[in-house]
Amino acid sequence: MAYSTEKLNEEKVFKDPVHRYIHVRDRAIWDLIGTKEFQRLRRIKQLGTTYLTFHGAEHSRFNHSLGVYEIVRRIIDDVFKDRKEWNNSQRLLSLCAALLHDLGHGPFSHSFEKVFDLDHEQFTQDIILGDTEVNQVLSRVAEDFPKRVAEVIGKTSKEKLVVSLISSQIDADRMDYLLRDAYFTGVSYGNFDMERILRVMRPREDQAVIKQSGMHAVEDYIMSRYQMYWQVYFHPVSRSAEVILTKILHRAKHLHEQFYSFIHHPTHFYSIFEDETSLEDYLKLDESIILYYFQMWQEEEDEILRDLCRRFMNRNLFKYVEFDPAKEYKMLAELSKAFTEIGLDPEYYLVVDSSSDLPYDFYRPGEEEERLPIHLLMKNNEIRELSRESEIVDSISGKRRTDHKLYFPKDILKDDREHKEAKMRIRQLLDIN
Amino acid sequence: MNAIAASGEIIGRKKLQKMIYIAKKLDFPFHEKYQFHFFGPYSEELTLRIEELCNMGFLNELKEKKGGYYQYRYTLTENGQEFLEQNKVEMPALPSCLEDMNSQNSRFLELVSTVLFFDSLEKEEVQEKVFTLKSKQKYTVEEVETAYQYIDALKGMAKQ
Numbered sequence: 001m002a003y004s005t006e007k008l009n010e011e012k013v014f015k016d017p018v019h020r021y022i023h024v025r026d027r028a029i030w031d032l033i034g035t036k037e038f039q040r041l042r043r044i045k046q047l048g049t050t051y052l053t054f055h056g057a058e059h060s061r062f063n064h065s066l067g068v069y070e071i072v073r074r075i076i077d078d079v080f081k082d083r084k085e086w087n088n089s090q091r092l093l094s095l096c097a098a099l100l101h102d103l104g105h106g107p108f109s110h111s112f113e114k115v116f117d118l119d120h121e122q123f124t125q126d127i128i129l130g131d132t133e134v135n136q137v138l139s140r141v142a143e144d145f146p147k148r149v150a151e152v153i154g155k156t157s158k159e160k161l162v163v164s165l166i167s168s169q170i171d172a173d174r175m176d177y178l179l180r181d182a183y184f185t186g187v188s189y190g191n192f193d194m195e196r197i198l199r200v201m202r203p204r205e206d207q208a209v210i211k212q213s214g215m216h217a218v219e220d221y222i223m224s225r226y227q228m229y230w231q232v233y234f235h236p237v238s239r240s241a242e243v244i245l246t247k248i249l250h251r252a253k254h255l256h257e258q259f260y261s262f263i264h265h266p267t268h269f270y271s272i273f274e275d276e277t278s279l280e281d282y283l284k285l286d287e288s289i290i291l292y293y294f295q296m297w298q299e300e301e302d303e304i305l306r307d308l309c310r311r312f313m314n315r316n317l318f319k320y321v322e323f324d325p326a327k328e329y330k331m332l333a334e335l336s337k338a339f340t341e342i343g344l345d346p347e348y349y350l351v352v353d354s355s356s357d358l359p360y361d362f363y364r365p366g367e368e369e370e371r372l373p374i375h376l377l378m379k380n381n382e383i384r385e386l387s388r389e390s391e392i393v394d395s396i397s398g399k400r401r402t403d404h405k406l407y408f409p410k411d412i413l414k415d416d417r418e419h420k421e422a423k424m425r426i427r428q429l430l431d432i433n
Numbered sequence: 434m435n436a437i438a439a440s441g442e443i444i445g446r447k448k449l450q451k452m453i454y455i456a457k458k459l460d461f462p463f464h465e466k467y468q469f470h471f472f473g474p475y476s477e478e479l480t481l482r483i484e485e486l487c488n489m490g491f492l493n494e495l496k497e498k499k500g501g502y503y504q505y506r507y508t509l510t511e512n513g514q515e516f517l518e519q520n521k522v523e524m525p526a527l528p529s530c531l532e533d534m535n536s537q538n539s540r541f542l543e544l545v546s547t548v549l550f551f552d553s554l555e556k557e558e559v560q561e562k563v564f565t566l567k568s569k570q571k572y573t574v575e576e577v578e579t580a581y582q583y584i585d586a587l588k589g590m591a592k593q
Contacts, residue, residue, distance in 0.1 A: 326512065356482055371471070372471040402484055
């Protein structure tokens, strides 16, 4: 039997709190799950530092990747399978792309990528196309199969319908992470009726569209997305942890460049600090490694690195005030000067964080061909953009949604044993007691 | 903001997206992350930055109804001008590149940015990508060739 169609003797099932069961019947999918590159995702949390705000949010990218696979499997096997617009020879391609779409994520991906100018999507491509166990499994399907999977994930595949199942404004990736993140954070607003959405999805040449009768389920999904962004993803306390994490990485890199002698040498970071990250080095990184260094660096001689690591490990985070960069940029310069006067380096202890820095987006109706919108399939077979039919979606699309915060160590500013007057002035500027 | 100041006015979000992507590929210091989307390279981060700058009152966004859709027109406000003067970033070659791009239509810029997105591939493979991924735009071989020539011209301009 050809490897591409080979089935396991017995179906394997994973218990899953979100989808109840994840079903695996294809040999190739089972083999991919067993590769070391895929198993590495167990050691990378889906929501990075959010567990410091919502203590349940300890779920991993491994859980999420299996979830995305399961959603795509259900769309294909339960809804698309016998429809003339769907070509079932794309089934394995779709399932592999769904399973592997986040393969290149690193530890605390978002901060890591910002500080070291890395791109997890490029690493996903490199893992699929490089000398890896994942590549070996995919190559058994067909010689060009790794490239085809990589193109679907990179959204440069000509199979646009398959791409849209994994990357569009209503795709398996978003549906899984909204439900999963809501479940593990314990919030109640991320829920929506996914089963209903899957049942009303219909394949078309370029994308999956939604039957008009399913519009209300999609409205619920858009509202969940909106709520989750403000309540969970943009949560100011998680952002504070992210700010500290980013500053630790900056500080460690800076110290390395200054030939600082670490008590605990950052062996795993050397190639990243020197901008020569190989795939092999990258794959050795996971969150347990990073947290190990943070734990050790709490004893470093460098005061800033030591303090930031202690803050992160013991959850002594920065506090924040709302900040309007347009009106208050002069005040920021004043604060920066005052921080220097009291011996706090503003580069590390006075940080503006904007919601646009976060890797989440809202629904956009695709005006001027920016992004492909969600399309409804009307009863007369016409295709209509969602926000033109739904008043609810229209009311939250295109609204102003930017937010800036200024982070600082309030505990130090409140300690009047040193620099009492300067600290009082800073507190007045920040309008904190 | 510098980009809009240098261009005077940019009409269309799609055009703005493609102009910044092309400038980024010419090694100008734009850090917004781009991905390939249905309509070519697109940056959600850039969309949000523009929204932020509008909210701050540094950019002016004018929404105009044009046929069956809306078009957006971006200009720098007085506050934006003042902010830029206080935070000068020297990029001497940028204005001429942007002015030139701004004089092109967004369909052509979509082609140029797509060619640049696949710049690690051979020319024949790039052509194939353009014809399969952008089949609805019906680009011709001559247009792809013109895009390559235009990229060379921009690279020359960026070095000056």
